[in-house]
Amino acid sequence: MLFVLALALTALVCAALYAAARMVTSVWALIPVAVAGMAVCLEPCSLIANDLLVSSAALCLGIFIGQWIRFRSLLAVALATAAVVDAASFISGPTRYLIGGKTRALAYLAICMRVDRHVYAVAGVGDLILLTACSIAMRNCRYAEWAAYALPLSAILGALALGLSMGPLPFLPFLAAAVLLYQYLAKDAPRRASTTG
Numbered sequence: 001m002l003f004v005l006a007l008a009l010t011a012l013v014c015a016a017l018y019a020a021a022r023m024v025t026s027v028w029a030l031i032p033v034a035v036a037g038m039a040v041c042l043e044p045c046s047l048i049a050n051d052l053l054v055s056s057a058a059l060c061l062g063i064f065i066g067q068w069i070r071f072r073s074l075l076a077v078a079l080a081t082a083a084v085v086d087a088a089s090f091i092s093g094p095t096r097y098l099i100g101g102k103t104r105a106l107a108y109l110a111i112c113m114r115v116d117r118h119v120y121a122v123a124g125v126g127d128l129i130l131l132t133a134c135s136i137a138m139r140n141c142r143y144a145e146w147a148a149y150a151l152p153l154s155a156i157l158g159a160l161a162l163g164l165s166m167g168p169l170p171f172l173p174f175l176a177a178a179v180l181l182y183q184y185l186a187k188d189a190p191r192r193a194s195t196t197g
Contacts, residue, residue, distance in 0.1 A: 002115055003164050006122050009113055010160055013055055013123065014153045017132045020059050021066070029063055032056035040108075047119065051111050054125045062132020069137035076183060078137070079176035082130050086172035095124070099168050123156065127171040131156055134179060143186065151178045 020029070036053035043049050069075050089095040098106045099121065106112070110121035111128070131152045138148035155178035156171055163169040 002120065003161070005113060005115065006120065006160060006164060007157055009111065010123050011153065011157060013051075013111055013128065014131060014156060017055065017059055017062065017128060018135050018149050018153070021063055021132050021136055024059075025063065029056065029060035033060050047107065047112050047114055050107050054109065054111055055128065058125050058128030058132055061129045063136060065129065066133035066136025066140070069133065070140045072141045072183060075134070075137045075141055076180055079130075079134065079172075079179055083173040083176035086126065086170040090168075090170035095170070122160065123171065127156065127175075130172055130175060134175060138179070143182075147182055147186070151182055154178065
């Protein structure tokens with residue numbers, strides 16, 4: 001049950017972020033951040049209000065970051081850097097501390113859901129920011145529209161499914177691997193330099 005609910009919630013949030021990122025600019029995305037922030041102030045223990053705040057913050061920051069990535073080489077560098085930072089944070093940094101369950105801050109930094117009185121963190125705000133930024137950047141770099149939606153989504157859902165089976169995992173290395181592999185193999189990618197003897 002947890003497996004299906006976590007995947008469904010993450011897929012719903014990712015689809016909403018993708019759709020919203022196609023329609024609004026980062027300035028307009030501040031409105032849902034303000035509304036969700038007020039909801040959290042009124043109901044600080046509400047997971048729905050917290051999830052809306054995390055999602056809207058991810059939308060706003062993802063749009064802001066993604067709009068600046070217009071070159072495929074910059075996209076590759078940004079994803080590789082994000083993957084390394086996420087893995088390092090997961091191994092021995094702030095993420096490791098947060099998922100250890102020692103702080104309530106996780107509820108404000110991740111999409112969470114409650115199952116049988118236990119709160120599960122499903123996807124972190126950083127993961128959702130980079131997912132949104134990656135989708136926008138892929139469109140800016142003129143990759144196929146299906147790839148801008150499906151690759152980040154499938155990478156996040158794949159990492160989540162694996163994490164639910166094996167234990168928590170960093171998501172961004174999966175996102176980087178999927179997009180970089182597509183970038184390398186895609187027919188619409190720039191021609192790779194050929195070596196001639």
